[in-house]
Amino acid sequence: MSPFLATLAISFGINAVFFLVAAIRKTDVVTDLSYGLSFAVTALVLVLVNGVIDPLRLALAAMVVAWALRLASFLFSRILSIKVDHRFDGMREKPLLFARFWILQALSVAVIMLPVTLALGRPQPGLAPLHYVGALAWLLGLVIESVADAQKSTWKRRGEKDFINRGLWAWSRHPNYFGELLLWWGIWLYALPSLSGLDHLAVLGPLFISLLIIFVSGIPLLEKAAEKKYAGREDYAAYRASTSILVPLPPRRKSKAKA
Numbered sequence: 001m002s003p004f005l006a007t008l009a010i011s012f013g014i015n016a017v018f019f020l021v022a023a024i025r026k027t028d029v030v031t032d033l034s035y036g037l038s039f040a041v042t043a044l045v046l047v048l049v050n051g052v053i054d055p056l057r058l059a060l061a062a063m064v065v066a067w068a069l070r071l072a073s074f075l076f077s078r079i080l081s082i083k084v085d086h087r088f089d090g091m092r093e094k095p096l097l098f099a100r101f102w103i104l105q106a107l108s109v110a111v112i113m114l115p116v117t118l119a120l121g122r123p124q125p126g127l128a129p130l131h132y133v134g135a136l137a138w139l140l141g142l143v144i145e146s147v148a149d150a151q152k153s154t155w156k157r158r159g160e161k162d163f164i165n166r167g168l169w170a171w172s173r174h175p176n177y178f179g180e181l182l183l184w185w186g187i188w189l190y191a192l193p194s195l196s197g198l199d200h201l202a203v204l205g206p207l208f209i210s211l212l213i214i215f216v217s218g219i220p221l222l223e224k225a226a227e228k229k230y231a232g233r234e235d236y237a238a239y240r241a242s243t244s245i246l247v248p249l250p251p252r253r254k255s256k257a258k259a
Helices: 003-025 031-050 055-082 095-112 114-120 129-157 175-194 197-216 219-229 234-242
Strands: none
Touching (some): 003 095, 003 114, 031 095, 055 129, 095 114, 175 197, 197 219
16 A cells, blocks of 8 residues: 555544544534544554654654644634534534535545655655754744644633734734644655655645645635624724735835825
8 A cells, every 4th residue: 555545544544433423423522623633643653554763753753743732732622612613504414515524634634744654654864954944944833833823812712802913913814824834844844855756746745735725725714704704994904904914024014105
C-alpha cells in the first residue's frame, strides 16, 4: 500500500468512528474534536508503521501532534460552551448528507498530511538548514494561531458582543488562519530535504489547505457572515478598510484630505 493510501485509510477509519458517534447521538460535540485527533493519530500510526524512529522523524510527527492536540482541545472546549455547531443544521438527522462532511474531512486530512506522510517513509538525509527554517516557521505559526484563539476566547468571555479588533486582530482580520497556514508551510519546508522526484507533489498539502482557507470554507464564509452581522456599521467598515484580511500588518491609516 502506498503511503498516501495508508494515511487515507487511517483517516477514514478515525472519521468513521466519530461519524457513528455523532450520527447516533445527533451531537456536534465530537465533530471538531475529530479533526485534530485525525491528524495526531495518523502521525503517530505512521511513525510506528514505518518502523524507523530517529530524531528528525520524531520531531516531524511531534509538530503535527502538538498542533493537533492544541487545536482539538481548543475546539472541544468551545463546542462544550456553545453546544451547537450551526454548520450542521439540517444535516444531523440525515445520515447520508451528514456522512458527506466526514468523508470530505477524512480526504482533507490525508491531502494536508502529504508532506508528513511522504517524509516519514523516506530515508532522512541528516540535519539541513531547511529543517531549522521549517521548524521556526511552524513554531511561529503555532504561537500566532494559539495567541489569536486565546485573545478571541477572552474577548467573548468578557461578554463582548462586537467584533474583536484588539491584539493580533488589530493587525489581521483572521490571524488564526494566518498562523495555521504558516505552520503547515513550515512543516512542508521541514519535510523537503527528505523528498525527491514525485515526492515533491507533497506541496499539494500546504497548497490545499491554503486554497481551502483563503477561497472556500475559511475566510470567505466568515467574511460573509461578518458583513451580514455588522451591515451598516461605520466602525466595522473602518476596521475592514484599515485591517489586513490575512497577513498581520500594521493598520492602514486614513489618508488626510488635501486642503
